[in-house]
Amino acid sequence: xxxxxxxxxxxxxxxxxxxxxxxxxxxxxxxxxxxxxxxxxxxxxxxxxxxxxxxxxxxxxxxxxxxxxxxxxxxxxxxxxxxxxxxxxxxxxxxxxxxxxxxxxxxxxxxxxxxxxxxxxxxxxxxxxxxxxxxxxxxxxxxxxxxxxxxxxxxxxxxxxxxxxxxxxxxxxxxxxxxxxxxxxxxxxxxxxxxxxxxxxxxxxxxxxxxxxxxxxxxxxxxxxxxxxxxxxxxxxxxxxxxxxxxxxxxxxxxxxxxxxxxxxxxxxxxxxxxxxxx
Amino acid sequence: xxxxxxxxxxxxxxxxxxxxxxxxxxxxxxxxxxxxxxxxxxxxxxxxxxxxxxxxxxxxxxxxxxxxxxxxxxxxxxxxxxxxxxxxxxxxxxxxxxxxxxxxxxxxxxxxxxxxxxxxxxxxxxxxxxxxxxxxxxxxxxxxxxxxxxxxxxxxxxxxxxxxxxxxxxxxxxxx
Numbered sequence: 001x002x003x004x005x006x007x008x009x010x011x012x013x014x015x016x017x018x019x020x021x022x023x024x025x026x027x028x029x030x031x032x033x034x035x036x037x038x039x040x041x042x043x044x045x046x047x048x049x050x051x052x053x054x055x056x057x058x059x060x061x062x063x064x065x066x067x068x069x070x071x072x073x074x075x076x077x078x079x080x081x082x083x084x085x086x087x088x089x090x091x092x093x094x095x096x097x098x099x100x101x102x103x104x105x106x107x108x109x110x111x112x113x114x115x116x117x118x119x120x121x122x123x124x125x126x127x128x129x130x131x132x133x134x135x136x137x138x139x140x141x142x143x144x145x146x147x148x149x150x151x152x153x154x155x156x157x158x159x160x161x162x163x164x165x166x167x168x169x170x171x172x173x174x175x176x177x178x179x180x181x182x183x184x185x186x187x188x189x190x191x192x193x194x195x196x197x198x199x200x201x202x203x204x205x206x207x208x209x210x211x212x213x214x215x216x217x218x219x220x221x222x223x224x225x226x227x228x229x230x231x232x233x234x235x236x237x238x239x240x241x242x243x244x245x246x247x248x249x250x251x252x253x254x255x256x257x258x259x260x261x262x263x264x265x266x267x268x269x270x271x272x273x274x275x276x277x278x279x
Numbered sequence: 280x281x282x283x284x285x286x287x288x289x290x291x292x293x294x295x296x297x298x299x300x301x302x303x304x305x306x307x308x309x310x311x312x313x314x315x316x317x318x319x320x321x322x323x324x325x326x327x328x329x330x331x332x333x334x335x336x337x338x339x340x341x342x343x344x345x346x347x348x349x350x351x352x353x354x355x356x357x358x359x360x361x362x363x364x365x366x367x368x369x370x371x372x373x374x375x376x377x378x379x380x381x382x383x384x385x386x387x388x389x390x391x392x393x394x395x396x397x398x399x400x401x402x403x404x405x406x407x408x409x410x411x412x413x414x415x416x417x418x419x420x421x422x423x424x425x426x427x428x429x430x431x432x433x434x435x436x437x438x439x440x441x442x443x444x445x446x447x448x449x450x451x452x453x454x455x
Contacts, residue, residue: 057411063411067409119314
């Protein structure tokens with residue numbers, strides 16, 4: 001049984017939430033660079049050029065990539081062979097929120113979190129949204145996304161009929177991107193969750209976003225076909241038209257009920273701010 | 280590339296702008312997003328006067344991130360303009376002459392721009408670090424309690440944008 005101390009979790013989380021808001025991962029940057037090379041529409045190409053400059057300035061001058069420093073999404077994979085020494089905190093949830101709160105202050109991130117109905121700012125950029133997952137390791141693994149809400153607002157979920165199958169899924173994904181148009185800051189990263197229940201599909205779609213640029217899924221060919229069809233929509237960067245609407249797309253699946261086929265499509269702007277670490 | 284100053288000196292200044300033009304904005308502009316708009320519109324509905332002068336002004340839809348030490352402001356890119364579509368016309372009626380954000384706007388905003396001789400600028404979504412360079416000053420005007428959603432006056436020099444809707448009722452997104 002490995003012991004893991006709360007202070008280490010708080011420290012690493014606070015460092016990571018800062019870092020991801022100032023520096024995009026290499027695989028995300030590479031997607032944007034490739035888009036710049038392949039874009040021919042002149043307004044769109046210029047926008048992609050400014051995006052690349054923005055990424056550079058954010059990193060060098062230490063200014064957050066986007067003023068919407070996001071709602072923080074945390075996937076925690078908890079190994080069965082660890083013991084968390086919670087110290088002064090009540091539980092792991094409080095430890096995680098503390099890490100994000102400290103990081104947000106230190107990193108000059110925007111306090112974007114309000115109570116849902118009263119719309120009162122919590123003043124701490126928390127609570128974040130946490131998904132707990134279990135595995136059989138002796139580690140604690142965190143994947144953190146600073147999720148912008150321009151794109152989150154345009155995400156959708158639908159309970160398809162099983163008979164609609166792959167064609168129905170494709171149509172729903174493409175329709176979601178089309179309806180979103182210029183609003184979610186395309187070019188987009190797209191997470192698709194298929195199966196499970198209503199809420200499981202939504203969580204899978206976010207998890208799919210966290211897997212962008214990682215190893216290929218068994219649906220890679222299908223993903224590429226869908227990307228190709230999305231790009232034929234010609235929405236283009238910022239909706240300015242052109243070849244590149246989707247930068248990448250990832251599918252995650254889970255077995256579902258004989259009567260159902262839930263599909264969730266989680267859109268993410270080009271500024272996919274993500275990082276991970278393990279203890 | 281065309282230059283434009285805010286607040287406008289004369290209404291005619293907008294006549295030269297056509298959809299798709301690259302512009303550089305200088306002068307003093309205002310910020311406001313969802314919560315501030317709601318407050319302004321509530322005041323207007325109640326017949327009260329609003330706590331700032333928006334005549335000939337430009338409202339930039341943004342909620343900047345906090346300024347790190349030694350910097351004027353943090354990241355300061357545009358938010359989605361569509362969310363303000365139902366809250367814009369009463370402000371145009373009070374003499375607002377320009378809005379700036381990202382993404383398309385509804386047909387009624389396009390029509391209103393023609394009626395009220397106002398323009399809509401598109402600036403670069405997600406590029407708040409890049410756009411930071413063109414902001415030379417920031418001053419809180421009202422709604423401090425809204426934090427990043429308060430109304431600020433920004434001093435800008437050569438702030439880059441594209442004309443999204445012109446005073447002739449042309450829409451960049453449809454035009455192309």
